[in-house]
Structures are given as structure tokens and as C-alpha cells.
Amino acid sequence: MNVNLLNDFLFGKLFGExxxxxETLHLINPFTNKNFKSLSFELNEIKGNYKNNKKSVTDVLVMMNNDTLVNIEAQIGKQAKFHKRNHFYNSKIYSILLNVGEDYEELPMTIMINILGFNLHNLENxxxxxxxxxxxxxxxTLEDIIETHYIDLAxxxxxxxxNKIDxxxxxxxxxxxxxxxTPQSLIDQVIxxxxxANNIYKKNTSCFKR
Known part of the structure; x- marks a missing residue:
């Protein structure tokens, strides 16, 4: 069964609770090329008084075992200047993590993972x-501040x-x-x-049977 796992509700059910x-750990490690051991879920809705009454809502926000903060967002519909919105979210995450007067050394490394259904740039990968x-x-590089990943599905x-999939x-x-x-024949090979992948596939199927 081919369904859109990046649907806001479904993605949150599979990876954000x-x-x-x-499942979330196995989503993060391949894309970041890291070997995190565990994670904990953080507040997914970051509230505040923003210009034009904007509100930041992240799909998944987790703290890793080494205190690295990881924010995952799926955006299928094309959005102009998405990279700017991405950095807006990151600034709001920082704003709630550090209170006035606290040491900036307390700010964690932040990793942003963006899964996109459109081309953000003209790079080949x-x-x-x-x-x-x-x-x-x-x-x-300033390695302990921010790292941003873009996964371009298009x-x-x-x-x-x-046929260049490995x-x-x-x-x-x-x-x-x-x-x-993704063709079902490839999904079958993957699971x-x-x-x-098999666990996620089964969990996804059970969501639709309820």
C-alpha cells in the first residue's frame, strides 16, 4: 500500500510521538551520518509573538543523547524561500532554549532535516x-552551531x-x-x-485499519 508518509498527521504519528x-532514531541517523544512541521528544509547537502573528510548528523536535537538538520537517508543496522559513524556525527554537542572562555556551548544536517535495536549488545530489x-x-566551519539537511524528493x-538507487x-x-x-516493487524490496522499514510499513498499515 503506497501512502504519503509525509502527510502531517501520519508523519507525526510515525515519528513524532x-x-x-x-523509529525516529532510525530516521535521523542515516540522513545525518551520525550514530545517535537515544532521544527524547521536545515541545513541537513553539509559541511567541512574531511578525504577522506567525507561529512556528515543527513536525518533529527531539533532543539526542548528546544534547544535540534535531528538528525534522516535511514540506511537499512548493514554498518560495523555504530556506528562510527554515532558519526562522531555528531562531525560535533557540529563543525558547536560552533565557535572558543565561550563558550562550548552553545553546545546543542544532540539526535541521528538511524533506522536500520540490527542488530547492540546482545541485545534483x-x-x-x-x-x-x-x-x-x-x-x-563552525561545527557546533547548526547543520541543515535538505532531502529533495523530486x-x-x-x-x-x-535505476541508480543503491x-x-x-x-x-x-x-x-x-x-x-516509489514503485511498490521497490517498497517490497526495501521492507x-x-x-x-518493515516496522514502519506495518505501523503505517495499522494506522489505516483503525
């Missing part, structure tokens, strides 16, 4: 990572059509599972070889 820690780096000496589908790559398997346009 207590009891989903294992479907997964791109941005960090703060020095303009000339690009190898010098570009990933080109890779699927060209099923041994957990990131490719995960993206196949998340994309509602046979990936325990995490």
Missing part, C-alpha cells in the same frame, strides 16, 4: 548539507528512474520508503531487507 523513539563555513577557507525520483545504502532505502511515488 513518545513510543516512536526507535538529492541530499545536501549546509553548515556555517568561512567564505574563502571553506574547510573551516531529484531523488530522477535517480529512481535512472539498496545497500540505508539513506536510499529510507528515502524510497518516505516517497509516496524485506530493512527491519526498520
Amino acid at each position: 513518545r513510543g516512536c523513539e526507535k 538529492y541530499h545536501t548539507t549546509f553548515v556555517l563555513s568561512e567564505k574563502i577557507n571553506k574547510e573551516y 531529484r531523488f525520483r530522477i535517480k529512481v528512474r535512472k 539498496l545497500n545504502d540505508p539513506k536510499d532505502r529510507l528515502t524510497l520508503l518516505l516517497d509516496e511515488k 524485506k531487507m530493512d527491519e526498520f
Whole structure:
């Protein structure tokens, strides 16, 4: 059954609630290329008085075992200047984490994972990572502040059509599972070889049977 796992309600049920820690951990590690061991769920709605009465709502907001904060958002419909909205959310996260007078050293490293149904830029890879780096000496980065990941499903589908998917790559398997346009034959292969994908698939099916 091919359903849109990135639907706000379904994505929240699969990855954004207590009891989903294992699934969410396996969503984060492949995209960040890290090996987090555990996580805890944080407040998903960040309230405040913003310009034009804006309110920040993140799909998933978790604190990892090393105090890194991870924010995951799925945005299927095209939105202009999405990267600016992304940084707006991040600034609001920081604003609630640090009270006036507190030491800035207390601010955690923040990782933003954005799963998009449209092209954000013209780079070839479907997964791109941005960090703060020095303009000339690009190898010098401020690694303990923010890391932003963009998963471009539109570009990933080109890779699927060209038969360039690597099923041994957990990131490719995960993206196949998340994309509602993935052929069922590929989904079947993924859930046979990936325990995490199989669990998510079963959980998703049970949601629709209720």
C-alpha cells in the first residue's frame, strides 16, 4: 500500500510521538551520518509573538543523547524561500532554549532535516548539507552551531528512474520508503531487507485499519 508518509498527521504519528523513539532514531541517523544512541521528544509547537502573528510548528523536535537538538520537517508543496522559513524556525527554537542572562555556551548544536517535495536549488545530489563555513577557507566551519539537511524528493525520483538507487545504502532505502511515488516493487524490496522499514510499513498499515 503506497501512502504519503509525509502527510502531517501520519508523519507525526510515525515519528513524532513518545513510543516512536526507535523509529525516529532510525530516521535521523542515516540522513545525518551520525550514530545517535537515544532521544527524547521536545515541545513541537513553539509559541511567541512574531511578525504577522506567525507561529512556528515543527513536525518533529527531539533532543539526542548528546544534547544535540534535531528538528525534522516535511514540506511537499512548493514554498518560495523555504530556506528562510527554515532558519526562522531555528531562531525560535533557540529563543525558547536560552533565557535572558543565561550563558550562550548552553545553546545546543542544532540539526535541521528538511524533506522536500520540490527542488530547492540546482545541485545534483538529492541530499545536501549546509553548515556555517568561512567564505574563502571553506574547510573551516563552525561545527557546533547548526547543520541543515535538505532531502529533495523530486531529484531523488530522477535517480529512481535512472535505476541508480543503491539498496545497500540505508539513506536510499529510507528515502524510497518516505516517497509516496516509489514503485511498490521497490517498497517490497526495501521492507524485506530493512527491519526498520518493515516496522514502519506495518505501523503505517495499522494506522489505516483503525
